[in-house]
Amino acid sequence: MGILDRIREVVEGLTVHGQSTAILKVKAQIDNLFMIITVGDMLGVPILPPYYSLRLLPYVFPNIQNWKRYMLRERDFTDLVT
Amino acid sequence: MLNTPAPYILLGLVLYFLTYRFYARWIDKKIWETDPNRPTPSRLYFDGVEYFPVSKYVLFGYQFKSVAALGPIVGPLTGVLFFGWVPALLWVIFGNMFIGWAQDYSAMMMSVRNEGRSMGPITYKLLGDRARKILLMYLIFYLIIITAVFEWVIIDVLNRVPGTFTAVLFVLFGGIVFGQLIFRMRMDVLLATLVALLIVLVGYFTVALIPATQWPTTNFLDSPEFFTQYGFNPKLTYPGTLTLMFWLLVLSILYYIAATTPMPKFLLPTVYVGYLPSIIALVLILLAALVTPITGLTIQQQAIKNLYIDPMANPQGGPIWPILFVTIACGAISGWHSLVSSGLTSKQLEYETDALPVGGGAMLTEGSVALSSIAAIMVLSQPPAGAAAYVQGASLLTTKMLQVPEIYMNILYGIFVVVMGLITSMLFVRVFRLIMAELFEDSPLGNKYISPIILLIVAGFLAFVGSWTNLWIFFGGTNQLLAGLALLLVAIFLASVKKPAWYTLIPGGFMAITTLAALAWETYVYLLYALQNKPIGVQAAAAKLYGGAVVQISNFLSAAFGALLFVLGAVMAYYLFTGFAKYRQKQ
Numbered sequence: 001m002g003i004l005d006r007i008r009e010v011v012e013g014l015t016v017h018g019q020s021t022a023i024l025k026v027k028a029q030i031d032n033l034f035m036i037i038t039v040g041d042m043l044g045v046p047i048l049p050p051y052y053s054l055r056l057l058p059y060v061f062p063n064i065q066n067w068k069r070y071m072l073r074e075r076d077f078t079d080l081v082t
Numbered sequence: 083m084l085n086t087p088a089p090y091i092l093l094g095l096v097l098y099f100l101t102y103r104f105y106a107r108w109i110d111k112k113i114w115e116t117d118p119n120r121p122t123p124s125r126l127y128f129d130g131v132e133y134f135p136v137s138k139y140v141l142f143g144y145q146f147k148s149v150a151a152l153g154p155i156v157g158p159l160t161g162v163l164f165f166g167w168v169p170a171l172l173w174v175i176f177g178n179m180f181i182g183w184a185q186d187y188s189a190m191m192m193s194v195r196n197e198g199r200s201m202g203p204i205t206y207k208l209l210g211d212r213a214r215k216i217l218l219m220y221l222i223f224y225l226i227i228i229t230a231v232f233e234w235v236i237i238d239v240l241n242r243v244p245g246t247f248t249a250v251l252f253v254l255f256g257g258i259v260f261g262q263l264i265f266r267m268r269m270d271v272l273l274a275t276l277v278a279l280l281i282v283l284v285g286y287f288t289v290a291l292i293p294a295t296q297w298p299t300t301n302f303l304d305s306p307e308f309f310t311q312y313g314f315n316p317k318l319t320y321p322g323t324l325t326l327m328f329w330l331l332v333l334s335i336l337y338y339i340a341a342t343t344p345m346p347k348f349l350l351p352t353v354y355v356g357y358l359p360s361i362i363a364l365v366l367i368l369l370a371a372l373v374t375p376i377t378g379l380t381i382q383q384q385a386i387k388n389l390y391i392d393p394m395a396n397p398q399g400g401p402i403w404p405i406l407f408v409t410i411a412c413g414a415i416s417g418w419h420s421l422v423s424s425g426l427t428s429k430q431l432e433y434e435t436d437a438l439p440v441g442g443g444a445m446l447t448e449g450s451v452a453l454s455s456i457a458a459i460m461v462l463s464q465p466p467a468g469a470a471a472y473v474q475g476a477s478l479l480t481t482k483m484l485q486v487p488e489i490y491m492n493i494l495y496g497i498f499v500v501v502m503g504l505i506t507s508m509l510f511v512r513v514f515r516l517i518m519a520e521l522f523e524d525s526p527l528g529n530k531y532i533s534p535i536i537l538l539i540v541a542g543f544l545a546f547v548g549s550w551t552n553l554w555i556f557f558g559g560t561n562q563l564l565a566g567l568a569l570l571l572v573a574i575f576l577a578s579v580k581k582p583a584w585y586t587l588i589p590g591g592f593m594a595i596t597t598l599a600a601l602a603w604e605t606y607v608y609l610l611y612a613l614q615n616k617p618i619g620v621q622a623a624a625a626k627l628y629g630g631a632v633v634q635i636s637n638f639l640s641a642a643f644g645a646l647l648f649v650l651g652a653v654m655a656y657y658l659f660t661g662f663a664k665y666r667q668k669q
Contacts, residue, residue, distance in 0.1 A: 006139045013143020015357050016271070019350040021132070021426065026346060028131040070129035076202035077218055080516040081421040 123198030153412025177414030252285020322624025413452025417564025566593030
């Protein structure tokens with residue numbers, strides 16, 4: 001990686017990276033709502049999967065492990081600092 | 083040559099480099115034994131939202147942005163004014179060399195080795211629930227103090243560098259426009275950035291070239307007669323004035339919007355646009371400090387001043403130990419950094435070996451910001467009190483280097499200080515709101531629209547009536563105590579995994595004892611003046627305007643905060659020392 005690429009990445013970290021992470025969290029909140037409605041029973045949420053959830057299952061399947069890990073992760077007030 | 087700042091700044095930079103190259107690398111290899119092949123939480127717990135690997139260069143920039151605020155700017159200049167440039171320089175250099183980088187790096191590594199958990203869960207795991215709750219209470223009061231002091235520093239620059247507010251308005255406007263262009267109009271980031279930068283430049287040159295836009299002027303809402311009647315300097319910022327109240331209201335509105343709107347709409351685009359000119363300002367001042375033998379600027383400040391300041395003679399100071407070590411916080415060491423290191427950065431570290439350049443490297447780079455702040459104050463013969471001194475010194479250094487009219491650099495560094503302060507203080511109010519929502523879920527205190535108001539009222543009152551230097555020392559005390567506690571927590575973790583812990587235990591113990599002493603001293607000063615119903619320094623202006631009782635209430639409140647923070651900090655330190663002894667015994 002050249003010196004200009006490194007400088008570009010440092011500037012990206014200084015300016016944009018925090019914003020990207022915040023946007024990912026906002027997107028995750030919206031996605032989570034959809035996932036809870038469709039496959040919430042996988043987290044123990046007592047929602048009986050409707051017919052359409054089963055039809056959508058092949059499409060959400062690749063993300064299920066990551067999603068479960070995100071939803072069930074321990075959270076703390078010191079996570080709110082950043 | 084030796085009578086210019088350059089050799090001392092260069093010495094600091096060289097020592098930082100050697101620290102990174104030898105001492106830090108040795109700790110990284112021999113104690114933590116980092117392994118680039120060992121999976122980090124970003125890979126093990128990948129979720130695409132918070133846990134995902136990021137390049138170390140991006141993380142370095144992000145870590146630096148998150149930790150560098152007003153601390154490395156205001157702290158060093160205050161330290162120089164209190165005790166002389168030699169003690170200040172020595173603490174910035176050696177503090178960072180042996181303690182500062184070690185805290186940032188170690189907190190990050192501790193989090194990486196604990197599944198990316200932040201300080202709260204790690205405290206819970208090592209010390210139990212009671213320690214975690216004490217940490218939470220400590221953080222709440224810490225946020226109040228830090229918001230109050232940042233408000234004062236920002237207002238001091240807005241008040242004493244006319245035109246800064248107009249220029250900052252353009253920065254905020256540029257941020258809002260950038261956010262709208264990106265999210266609503268889906269414009270390309272580079273193009274939107276150019277539009278935002280254009281707005282910032284229009285503001286900058288408008289203020290620099292048109293004197294009528296250099297408004298509001300200093301103390302514009304207060305009558306000159308008030309200052310002459312009581313012998314106050316009309317060019318300084320005083321507690322209790324109408325101008326101060328005006329600026330507090332303006333800041334409160336900004337903070338409230340930042341705390342209650344979604345981050346991508348206001349806060350983050352503003353951070354993005356505000357940081358672009360700040361990078362230029364940072365680079366310029368460091369270069370300017372190094373070329374002082376060519377520009378001919380010499381050291382004007384005393385090498386060593388008072389080693390002890392009697393609180394009744396001058397309450398805005400104290401004995402060199404412990405006050406120097408809390409006056410200069412970020413730049414030498416800062417507890418806030420441990421929260422940042424274990425907050426998001428550790429979750430996105432691609433390789434374990436990236437922790438050193440990201441955590442340690444960012445802190446040593448922040449040390450260079452502190453060095454440039456020392457250089458800025460060194461070249462002033464009669465520096466004004468407060469953050470405006472930094473603006474004046476930085477303008478002098480860079481004006482001589484670039485050979486441009488001073489107004490351009492005045493505005494640039496005015497923007498720089500205000501933006502650096504705003505970026506972080508807007509985040510404090512937001513974090514306070516989120517913590518209150520966690521603690522008081524079902525109560526109005528946890529309501530997202532009510533809790534920021536609580537913070538803004540309490541912090542605003544302290545800033546409105548308080549003595550800023552004493553507030554700054556309070557902030558330093560609480561911040562540095564958090565650093566000491568973080569270092570001791572790392573020592574416990576290292577003991578629990580049977581690794582040597584001396585390199586964090588000794589600094590952690592030193593910081594805990596020093597900061598508890600500083601908090602005790604400051605509480606004593608506030609109580610002394612409250613009991614005698616005397617204003618501290620600049621509080622005299624508030625006393626003249628509203629009577630001594632208001633000032634007395636403020637000082638009693640500050641003393642109460644200090645006592646509470648001392649108790650919470652002492653209890654945490656006790657848990658940490660006994661926890662370490664327990665894990666050490668198990669070995």
